[in-house]
Amino acid sequence: xxxxxxxxxxxxxxxxxxxxxxxxxxxxxxxxxxxxxxxxxxxxxxxxxxxxxxxxxxxxxxxxxxxxxxxxxxxxxxxxxxxxxxxxxxxxxxxxxxxxxxxxxxxxxxxxx
Amino acid sequence: xxxxxxxxxxxxxxxxxxxxxxxxxxxxxxxxxxxxxxxxxxxxxxxxxxxxxxxxxxxxxxxxxxxxxxxxxxxxxxxxxxxxxxxxxxxxxxxxxxxxxxxxxxxxxxxxxxx
Numbered sequence: 001x002x003x004x005x006x007x008x009x010x011x012x013x014x015x016x017x018x019x020x021x022x023x024x025x026x027x028x029x030x031x032x033x034x035x036x037x038x039x040x041x042x043x044x045x046x047x048x049x050x051x052x053x054x055x056x057x058x059x060x061x062x063x064x065x066x067x068x069x070x071x072x073x074x075x076x077x078x079x080x081x082x083x084x085x086x087x088x089x090x091x092x093x094x095x096x097x098x099x100x101x102x103x104x105x106x107x108x109x110x111x112x113x
Numbered sequence: 114x115x116x117x118x119x120x121x122x123x124x125x126x127x128x129x130x131x132x133x134x135x136x137x138x139x140x141x142x143x144x145x146x147x148x149x150x151x152x153x154x155x156x157x158x159x160x161x162x163x164x165x166x167x168x169x170x171x172x173x174x175x176x177x178x179x180x181x182x183x184x185x186x187x188x189x190x191x192x193x194x195x196x197x198x199x200x201x202x203x204x205x206x207x208x209x210x211x212x213x214x215x216x217x218x219x220x221x222x223x224x225x226x227x228x
Binding site: 095 | 116144145153154158168169171207217218219222
């Protein structure tokens with residue numbers, strides 16, 4: 001099938017803690033993979049992406065590596081800040097279409113000072 | 114640069130009614146995609162419009178329809194509303210349709226409640 005599974009939230013961390021949000025996908029072929037973030041009161045925005053195996057996407061201190069062998073794209077950040085509190089969505093594209101993304105259910109992250 | 118704007122932001126309808134949601138794409142973007150996001154779920158792809166034609170559709174019934182206008186803005190129409198149609202409807206714009214790795218730019222959504 002074609003799906004994206006990400007760890008359930010909510011996740012609550014203290015400032016400067018290490019963050020991992022797990023994401024796995026199913027696909028025939030090699031989709032492009034994305035992490036989108038939704039800050040409170042804002043629309044979804046692209047955080048990072050990777051288009052082929054072993055690619056590492058990075059942005060704002062967040063990283064994720066496209067792992068073909070484990071069909072995973074886990075999101076990590078070494079030291080979270082209060083401003084990272086948001087809902088994070090893992091996604092893959094479908095059928096080579098740019099506009100057709102399959103999203104996970106989202107993981108809500110709360111970072112406490 | 115103007116971002117993606119959607120209207121209305123909130124609306125309430127009753128079962129059986131029809132609704133039209135509107136989206137203005139980001140300046141220079143020629144492709145619009147629509148998503149439905151139920152509470153606590155990730156967005157689900159409804160369809161995509163490119164050059165005023167539907168260019169890909171998700172698993173949604175025909176009562177979900179759309180339009181794209183020459184200025185690339187778009188409408189989502191839902192007929193015969195059902196309670197399960199209550200959701201946040203997201204519009205996203207992008208440049209082009211192929212490649213699979215381009216960035217989608219999302220609006221803040223229209224929250225529809227069906228009573």
